[in-house]
Amino acid sequence: MSKDAAAAGVSRDAGRLIQLSELLHANPETGWQEHRASRWVAEALSEAGFDVTPAYLGLETAFLATYGSGPFRLGLCAEYDALPGLGHACGHNLISAITVGAARALAPLADAAGLTIEVYGTPAEEGGGGKIELLERGAFAGLDLAMMAHPAPVDVAEAEPFAVSHSHVSYRGKAAHAAAYPEHGVNAADAFTVAQVAIGLLRQQLPPTVRVHGVMTNGGEAPNAIPAHTEGRWYVRASSLQQLTETEEKVRRCFEAGALATGATLEIEPESKPYAEFRTFTPALEAYRRNARQLGRVFDEHSPARRMNRASTDMGNVSQVVPAIHPYIGINSGTALNHQPEFAAHCVGADAEKALLDAATALAWTALDIAVP
Template identity: 45%
Template sequence: MTTVSDRTALAEQVRARVLRAIDERADRLVALSHEIHANPEISYSEHSAAELVGRAAEEAGFTTEVGAYDVPTAVEAVAGDGDLTVAVCAEYDALPDIGHGCGHNMIAAMGVGAAGALAEVSGELGLRVKLLGTPAEEHGGGKVDLLLAGAWEDVTFSLMAHGSTGPDAPADAMRSTAVERLEIEYTGRAAHAAGAPTKGVNAGAAATVALTALGLLRQQLSPNVNVNAFVSHGGEATNIIPERAIVQAEVRAYDLDEWRELRRRVLACFEAGAIATGCSWQHRRTEHPYAPLAPHAGIAEIWDRNLVGLGRELDPDHVVGGGSTDMGNVSQVLPAIHPLVSVLGQDAVPHNAAFTAVAATPEADAAVLTGAKALALTVVDVALDERLRAELLDLHKSRPAGATRTTLDD
């Protein structure tokens, strides 16, 4: 019979081994972060980064596949054979022109570091460790591709950590929105703009009416939602009535029901443009929609405790919101967290060239190692918490087959 003192001794031993493993790999993890940072690759083009992550996982003893689940820049690496499966996510896509202005090079190194350390103690913890290299978070939704392909079907819980600036915050302080990105196309009829304007049906005017309607709609919208749009194609020449116009739009809300209602109202604005001008119109999603984050309270609490134990101070009033992540989709279908680790002493905002510079500083390197340790220690504590472990395993066993193979409906 295992006693409390036995479990305490095991926890101390395993936690010490995890920390030591990450310290021993510190130089390699920092080098991985810097190498990905120096060669930014945008969504679905992260071939070099995927190879680097895959190679690092192989060196750590994982059975590794680059191009997993028929996604060329996805990685799956597995170690251990316990009944509790954790998926640690590693992102590595960059932003167009800006590079790693969201610090995904840091995320990749944190994930690799945590997974490698956990693999070394998987036997003692009854743990199966799955490192998932998830491409195209900035645009596209690589995690949704992997969800639909079944990457999380065998997973009990999942986690990752994201770099940030400003003070450290609790794990549940990261608030993300549902987001859908749409392309709206209007089709009219071309005609000479001066010689035969009455013979034309103006697709550009349809786009103008729609964007005006959106501007007016904003007066009645909740501050918890956001709509953005721009005309990506509006005509060919000044002397031709535009036959075709294309608008790019995105719809965001923190609440899924509110997002669905907002989507309905936004599409009505685009329909108004067609009705007013006599154009035909159609719309399509340009990428997978993202769901809001729904962090698991028990796992989040353990993360907070470990981050503080590593010398960080949490500001309970610091809330980060407005953005979106495809980790939200994961958190909607199984227990998951997506906390932040601050690059201390920095105040650059994400998606800015200043953040790109910050993401390869010594302060960012320190955040990589802290994040890797906090992730690994959180998994250790979950695995050794008999009540929480049983709860998560019960949730996993009761989950219907195919329950994680989903995206947002309308």
Template identity: 50%
Template sequence: MDARQRLETTTDGRRDELVALSHGVHGDAEVGFEEHRSSQRVAETLAAGGFTVEHGVAGLDTAVVARAGSGPLRIGICAEYDALPGIGHACGHNVIAAAAVGAGLALAEVADDLGIEVVVLGTPAEEGGGGKVLMMDGGAFDGLHAAMMVHPAPFEAAQMTCLAVQHFEVRYRGRSAHASAYPQLGVNAADALTVAQVGIGLLRQHIRPTDRIHGIVTDGGDAPNIVPHRTGGTWYVRSRTLTELADLYPRVQRCFEAGALATGATVGFDEPGPAYSEFLADQALCELYTAEAEAIGRQFPSPEQEDTALAGSTDMANVSLAMPSIHPMLGIDARGAVNHQPEFTAACVTPTADRAVRDGALAMARTVVAATEDDAVRDRLLARAYEAPRRS
């Protein structure tokens, strides 16, 4: 039995276990940095499969690093398991987690024969918080030669169109007063936020077509008869690259500063996590993945059918700038729903999503085999292992 056959036998033999893991993570629906049960499920499944597991790495309670095999080529497979607030696993991170675990368990069976060490990384807080960036900074990715993951979507794609993004929180502080009897004594923090949003609306005329600015109001005051002394919001600013983001982000901040200037309120900003970068996909690994995924029955759209307008953001992009990486999209039948809709949440525990768990695991595992068989790819990957920059 060759390596690919062994991978398929292992994956299909564990299919029920992997689907149960996917459904369990989906049912937990824990948000970023709070994925205690989900990360524990991942860690326990890998430990039962013979991995050496460390839970709570890089100073993050819900980060996991699991290792199997002793070969010189070290391949990282990333598992995400954080849910979105309010609508749960509407981005299918339960599928991502189970597929990553499945790929790891399959590869562990052939790791020594292939000359690899397979490292499954449970990475918290992708939806905001930058868990992978924090894990890289903390040394959890040290020694890896390449990394990969898969992501469910309404379509199949070898790589994801990805924008750089900065998440930030804004807060205004004014002065409360009776809104009818003594309005002249108040400083209206809600007005400051209104002015800022008008400024952002006008700014949109003068930004690149690939830029994105969007946010929500998280605090609008206490009661209509009290001049709001505080308001707040959470916002995202996105651009094609970190360089373009560095140009746009201050312009957006100035809109919020204008709100403070106009009303007399004070303004402050917080960044809950690092900026996410653009994605630099490794084309050779993308081509290997596409061939292996097609070999097990996945179907990719033609270039004319691809949805090039879709553009999200991910902290896996930061990993791609540090080492060869891929982030293919696994198509599931969501009946017209798209990521970040509650209907997509429901679709992520259907038979089509369960098939994506199996196929995603097997396609990634086969891609690793293909990379070891291609001398040029293998030698290129082995030429440089990642090491986190050391701060003095």
């Protein structure tokens, strides 16, 4: 039975997959800088006979690896960027290993199952929109199914992420001696303070499907100098791209209030194109649920930790153009949640390894269910 063969393939590759995951975890690289990570993931596919195209579509840390020539085009996405200062606190080391595991397990079955397997190495998911850049250059077009699995504290089958925009915000004022000549300064830090207060008040009138949050990355240089330049990074999230557009206008007015109140000039630049909400391909989702349960996975519908399925992802943009699923695989991290250093620690070890192998098997089985109904 081909499913048995796929499971055996994942089991046979277990050592290599765990090695890849641990290597990525020990050497985190942030978005657009994943030079070693993309190479290591591509090498794990090349050694299994995949034809690898590095620097795919002109993106230096993207790749495409293909195997087979069947009529059913299966896309599997690998993410490998880490978080600044937090390493692999979202478990992208596991995502890559899961994707490689599923792809390598399916390769010997490709001809019989009528598959063409396409593994996309996708950089900069953590805010850079690597998949969107690839989409706009022609990637993913015509796929019959796109899949990946993401680590989380607990198992959740369906992705329901917020749409999100990522913006770089800066104010420019005028420096002056804060004690001797304060009236000659234009305080760019005060502009941020006004904006943040306005956003805090705006939240009273925002629906529960909206999130607004950010950080100030440059608040000035010296306490005795009026800050002439301040910068920050801000995200707006909403249930859909339409609601996102409506909310962004309200948030922009808050930043404009900071400029108006202080006399500073405001500049807002997008860091990537907006991430879309997710459109789930129901037949594949139902197949994944069945396969995961067959492997002993349990979907806890009431755990607060299941909310990782609301996290924004540029895989949402892929799901708008091809059938897709984006399930979450639990790593039994307890109270440690994604984007915490404690979660990064849980992304290696026995529970992470079990999740890796289970997710690779479940994705491979799901591909077979959909390609060979």
